[in-house]
Amino acid sequence: MTSKIEVGFAIPERVVLIDRQMLKAYADASGDQNPIHQNEEFALSVGLPNVIAHGMLTMALVGKYVTDWSGGTASVKEFGARFIKPVIVPAGEKVDLTINGTVTEVSGDQIKVDLVATSAGVKVLGMAKAVVIKK
Amino acid sequence: MLAPDSVGRTFAGADSISISQSEIDAFAAVIGETDTSIAPPTFTIRISLDQFQNILTQPEIGLDWSRLVHGDQKFEIFAPVKAGDSLSCSATIESYRIAAGNEIVSVRSDLHRGAELVVSSWSTLVVRA
Numbered sequence: 001m002t003s004k005i006e007v008g009f010a011i012p013e014r015v016v017l018i019d020r021q022m023l024k025a026y027a028d029a030s031g032d033q034n035p036i037h038q039n040e041e042f043a044l045s046v047g048l049p050n051v052i053a054h055g056m057l058t059m060a061l062v063g064k065y066v067t068d069w070s071g072g073t074a075s076v077k078e079f080g081a082r083f084i085k086p087v088i089v090p091a092g093e094k095v096d097l098t099i100n101g102t103v104t105e106v107s108g109d110q111i112k113v114d115l116v117a118t119s120a121g122v123k124v125l126g127m128a129k130a131v132v133i134k135k
Numbered sequence: 136m137l138a139p140d141s142v143g144r145t146f147a148g149a150d151s152i153s154i155s156q157s158e159i160d161a162f163a164a165v166i167g168e169t170d171t172s173i174a175p176p177t178f179t180i181r182i183s184l185d186q187f188q189n190i191l192t193q194p195e196i197g198l199d200w201s202r203l204v205h206g207d208q209k210f211e212i213f214a215p216v217k218a219g220d221s222l223s224c225s226a227t228i229e230s231y232r233i234a235a236g237n238e239i240v241s242v243r244s245d246l247h248r249g250a251e252l253v254v255s256s257w258s259t260l261v262v263r264a
Contacts, residue, residue: 025164029162029165030180030181030184031185032184046202056177056205057165059208060175061166063175063176064166064175073173073174073175073176074215076212077211079210080210083204
């Protein structure tokens, strides 16, 4: 039994912790071995504050948040985001990725969700939206 | 600096790409997904970005990949991707502009399984000044 989803419904917040080990695992799994995601010296040399997470890792974690709610991987029809600020991952630390979602449109079996992702209080994704068919 | 006449061009991938279960497993493990019967929604970025890099860094196109950051990303998923799929990909350079010295390229990737379009994705890539 599922209750009817209405516009304005807030998906419960989730906090995911990101560390250097996760960045290495994502680099290997995605094939994106850009050193800005693993090598602090290199990241600083190109003007970044520290090693930063792959934007696509952030997006993948937000995708998992959505699919856990909407009923699995196959439920996602559209998914997009802008990478507006980096998730900064200092050595030896676990930084937060805090994710929230709100239903903005329900049409037939399609549900539009607006997503907000922050790290250390800073919004890291802009215009983050997904269209899902909820099971 | 991107060659101006490359905007609008579509490039077919050289070969189709086979998706293995171990690739899906590794990607799913990072995000804590335990259902690996189909690939997570953003999995195909691994194919698309690789193809964009191959195309855009060709000498006649001329993008400097070493200063590249990802500006935005969008997926439309028409059918799930699974282990054993053989995907052919084409990439299109949709637009190019320079803003404050940064080069901004919009590229689209279309992944087909046989005649069926399974995923289209759009990436904005920024080469920082």
